[in-house]
Amino acid sequence: ISFSVELSSLKSQMVWTKAKVNLALSLVIIFLGISVADLKVGFYSNTCPQAESIVKRVVSGASLSDPNLPAILLRLHFHDCFVEGCDGSILVDNGAISEKFAFGHEGVRGFEIIEAVKAEVEAACPGVVSCADIVALAARDAISLANGPAYEVPTGRRDGRVSNLSLAKDMPDVSDSIEILKDKFMQKGLHAKELVLLSAAHTIGSTACFFMTKRLYSFLPGGQPDPTINPVFLPELTTQCPQNGDVNTRIPMDRSSERVFDKQILQNIKDGFAVLQTDAGLYEDEATRRIVNSYVGLLNPLFGPSFESDFVKAMVKMGKINVKTGSNGEIRRVCSTFN
Template identity: 35%
Template sequence: MECTNNKHPFVFLFSLVFLTPLVCSQLYYNFYDSTCPNLTRIVRYNVLSAMNNDTRIAASLLRLHFHDCFVNGCDGSVLLDTTSTFTGEKNALPNKNSVRGFEVIDTIKSALEKACPATVSCADILTLAAREAVFLSKGPFWVVPLGRRDGTTASESEANNLPSPFDPLENITAKFVAKGLELKDVAVLLGAHTFGFAQCFTFKARLFNFGGSGKSDPTLDGSLLQNLQNLCPNQASSDTNLAPLDPVTTNTFDNIYYRNLDFAVSMEKMGRISVLTGQQGQVRTNCRFVN
């Protein structure tokens, strides 16, 4: 049974409350209702606490979820540490010194292990944390089907193939389509960049040497160009400087286009990419290590 919210709101609400649980590839909306009834409250409390201490963390949690799902599916593999006998994904070029939020997931996992030991997967925690990060940033809310299991493998090579800001649009699109997403999902999910920051090295060529011309991108607004050049001077030491993706409301998910149902539907679709369910994988007791 395909799991989707794109039906009439009353029909969806009626089926959610009164009919059999909605299922999505063995993912259920009420998967933890009896085994961990305070799951959502615990996740929301800890995400909100993290946001109060770090205004960037909401966007970071959303990005962490994206980087997880696009490498062998939404299995929590991005959370695994590299050890002497195991190679994780954290040192892949798109992740190293870039993806953040691991400590937040650790905190949530620790709280859940006290409330309901060995029950909630790290993959589900990350999926819920991303939803809460968007919602608490004044973005849309969507119901998350649960029951993902954690992977026991990771792939640094696949992580190195994540969609990149340096990729041509056709390459980015192809990577989304390969995951079962559609062109509409590409546009909608890219709208997540309505909040957060970007490191200067990802776009600095457009400011100073567009297409090898030695000049800035002529399509950039003059005042925006000046502001970005001030934030990202033409020197190597500025590569890791941060520039807001939305300079007006940096930490708010506020573009009305992305507050509609499209974003919620695309996020739910992304959260179902190649999930492990049933007896597949495991439920890690520590998100950084395989049991």
């Protein structure tokens, strides 16, 4: 009897310990900003089975007239997720305080494409598919259009009810040091590996000379440029972005293939051909440098990690930041307006 009691007590302790471990893990996940509740691949398979095909068709059609669209939609998803989570808050027109007007969102576009998709989805399935999910799906399709990997997106996000530019003050900035960037990503539950992989999204798209001025002309005292810029590359950059020139001029972020999704951007970073200061910083930090090298080293791709596979994992993880699910949030009828 004593043995049975002790065994029963031991089992109870084990169950209680397991429960505490599970609770602790749940609290850690919540603290890190990653939410997985009710997100699943095929969330709309019964309620709106044509939703994903509509997104793909509209995005594909729009990209024919704007080859920059893949980069635009990918950036839109990133900026949405980093403020208040992946909840479509960046889409809202809420007057002068709208989140989209925050300095950190400078140059973010693609809103009209999301609205076009939403209009077609609403016609097929009124009040079912969230704008937040449309943004995530559009980014996935954009990557595929740029010759990137195709992947499945867990859906089930709901749209946020708050959009305020004051909430975007902690967006990653092109002038951030690598330590600040790592901290900002960590606050979202993303680690150094995700920082490198999501920065590699700069393989497609362009940036404005406005964001290059300090790096080229006043990085060091005496008007000296960033010394990490490859001497061969520096004249290219200063020609494209001359001092006192048009700061709105756009230059590709990937020197070799701005409209093709590949890992060349990581090789550029290693060789000193990074355009953005934050990208160059990835090779100045021991941890992120090691990650960059793992994708472009001599052993890759035969023995090293798969850049495409890891990029997909990073995108899916980012897409789960502080999502609203269940009864939280709403399903907007128009993405730019709260219900």
